[in-house]
Each structure stands twice: as structure tokens, then as C-alpha cells.
Amino acid sequence: MASSKTDWRRVLYLLSENVQAGIRDAMPRKQSMAAPRFKQLLDQVAQQAIVDALRGSEASVRLVSEEGDHLFGGGAFTLVADPVDGSTNLSRGLRPAATSLSISETATQGGVVAGIVSDLYTGETYYAERGRGATLDGRPIRVAQQKEYGRALISIDVSKGPRLELTRRLIEESSHLRSEGCSSMSLCHVASGSLDAHIDIRGIVRATDVSAALLVLKEAGGVYTVDGAPGGDFRLTRQTRMALVAATSQGLLDEITGLMGQP
Incomplete structure (x- = not known):
């Protein structure tokens, strides 16, 4: 035991x-x-x-x-x-x-x-x-120094759906966008300073995808929201899904959430 x-x-x-x-x-x-x-x-x-x-x-x-x-x-x-x-x-x-x-x-x-x-x-x-x-x-490892959104290297996962419109300003205002197709690695790339933020607001990220990487990010000095809640907790089940935004700093995280709320 x-x-x-x-x-x-x-x-x-x-x-x-x-x-x-x-x-x-x-x-x-x-x-x-x-x-x-x-x-x-x-x-x-x-x-x-x-x-x-x-x-x-x-x-x-x-x-x-x-x-x-x-x-x-x-x-x-x-x-x-x-x-x-x-x-x-x-x-x-x-x-x-x-x-x-x-x-x-x-x-x-x-x-x-x-x-x-x-x-x-x-x-x-x-x-x-x-x-x-x-x-x-x-x-x-530690996260990168804070950058403003327009200069940051951002990972964003998008697809068709009712939340797609929320990403429009994020795409328009960014100079450097990537989509890696692997949530855990994207979060770890934020943790190690390779990326400045990771955004997936589709509401389909599984707890199993990101549980480990969120601890890596947190311990490296990063911040995140789960379904809009700062550092949000969630149940560790196969069924648990969420919208997730992670960043190197609170300032960048606030800038991202602000852009999501703008028409």
C-alpha cells in the first residue's frame, strides 16, 4: 500500500x-x-x-x-x-x-x-x-518576462462553435499566433518561457489533458483561469471539461480576458 x-x-x-x-x-x-x-x-x-x-x-x-x-x-x-x-x-x-x-x-x-x-x-x-x-x-524553469499582448507569442486553439466570436479580437490584436494541438505541451511551453500565453476557450479541454501541466505552470510562476475563475479548481474526472487561459503574468492574463470581452 x-x-x-x-x-x-x-x-x-x-x-x-x-x-x-x-x-x-x-x-x-x-x-x-x-x-x-x-x-x-x-x-x-x-x-x-x-x-x-x-x-x-x-x-x-x-x-x-x-x-x-x-x-x-x-x-x-x-x-x-x-x-x-x-x-x-x-x-x-x-x-x-x-x-x-x-x-x-x-x-x-x-x-x-x-x-x-x-x-x-x-x-x-x-x-x-x-x-x-x-x-x-x-x-x-521560469516563465518569460511580461510582454504586452501585441508583442507576445500566443498559443490559441480555435474551432467552430458559439465561442468562436470571443477569439476575434485576440486574433486581430496579436502579431504572433501558434496552434500546437497539445494542451499539456502548450502550457509547459508557457512555463518554460517558449510561449507567453495559451488560450483555449472552447470549453472542451479535459482535466486529464492539463492537470499535470497546470502544476508545472503554477510552480514556474505562471497564472491561469479555469472557466473565468483565477486559479480555478476542478474535479479530476474524465468528464470534466473547461475553458482555459494561461499566461506568464497577471497583467498579460488581464489583457487577454479584456480583449475577449470587447466587441
């Missing part, structure tokens, strides 16, 4: 490495499968890699995953997993794609004590523990 003394860093790194190994083994099958079927295979392989590793450990966790929930050793902690965030990217050979894992003392984001996001292409790994900062491959 696991306890509060469990070395979650070791557990999360082990799980992440297992997923990467499974994905490497599956990649040769890409040439013989249609992209949608290969995407499904990648998700299944990655999920099974996590389940197999947990069965061989003493961790007491309730696994909450985009691919299904499982109970191990009584489930004293909540393990939140998106085995392959950006699976569409990965199935088509686009970057980035990542494995995202967090551990929480409770059933909400506020209880998250550790998180890891590993790039499935490069192996680069972002890791954070509550109150102990964030790292990239073991090196401390």
Missing part, C-alpha cells in the same frame, strides 16, 4: 518511461494502418503501459484516464493520466505530443502534489512538485 511517503517522482517517471517504450514499439505499425485506427492503437498501447506498470507497483491509486478508470491498492490517491495528449498529432507525424500524469491527495486539482509531462518525440520531461518549483530535464 502507498502512503504519503510514496516517492511520486519515481512513480511518475516510471509510468512515463513505460508509455514511451510502448509508443516506440507501436510506431512501426504506422505505415500499415489508417491514421484514425493508428491513433486508437496509440491510445490503447499507452493506457496499457500505465496499467501494467501500476499492477507491478505498490502504489495505492485511483487511475483517472481519458481511456478509462482503474483502482489499484485501495486508491488512496488520484492518478490523473492522459497517456497520449496530442494523439492526432502523433498519428499523423506532427509535433508535439506528450504523456501527462499527475498525482493528487484529493479528487480535485487543488490536491495535486506532483505532475509530469513528457514529450513523446524528444523525451524532454517537465516535472513539478507542489511548493518545490518546476524543471525541464532536471533544470529549473
